[in-house]
Amino acid sequence: MELRTESNPAFNTVTAxxxxxxxxxxxxxxxAVYxxxxxxxxxxxxxxxxxxxxSLLRDVAGLGAVTTDPLAFLDADAAEQKPADAPEVILIGTGLKQHFLPPxxxxxxxxxxxxxxxxxxxxxxxxYNILMSEGRHVIAALLPYEDATL
Structure with a gap:
């Protein structure tokens, strides 16, 4: 399926x-790509x-692996903070059908x-194309149809 609209060539756009x-x-x-x-x-x-x-979703978000400090519970604000350049949302394209990810x-x-x-x-x-065109910080992680079966 083709998704043709006028787009800014400076931005990554799903075209088909x-x-x-x-x-x-x-x-x-x-x-699969992201x-x-x-x-x-x-x-x-x-x-x-x-x-x-x-861990793969953290990589897609640009966060890397979680490092756990066994004494972190002693610090009130030891919880991981969202980096300023982190995406607002990650869209997972699961192939031909929607499949929910486990919690x-x-x-x-x-x-x-x-x-x-x-x-x-x-x-x-x-x-993705809509959110990207609105200037939102969105990441798409897409599986082609044939690769997306469970």
Missing amino acids: FGRDYIEINEVPYGH FGPTGEIKPWAVQTVADISA HVTQSLLALGIGVESMSTQAAART
Whole structure:
């Protein structure tokens, strides 16, 4: 399906998708990818929705691994803080159908105030384009249709 509208070439825009590809800025990708409005389109090491883990979502958000201090409970404000450059929301395109992610996968991002929404790849692509065009700091992590089966 083609998603053609007038777009700013400076921003990453989903321009089409199909059974086995996702097209960003008119460049097709035959594997899962993640990206924001600007910067690199990165391969995502996910073959199926079941492969999505909390650590992979933290990588997508640009947060890296959680470091736990065994004495952190002694400090009142030891809780991890949301970085200033963190995304507002991460849209997960789960392929042809919507598949919800388990709470333990999304919990650490939600605790920081980063939204995580899972939907079909088609819906995620449209939603990403809309939010990106509004100037929102959104990240899309999309699986092509064939790779998204459970």
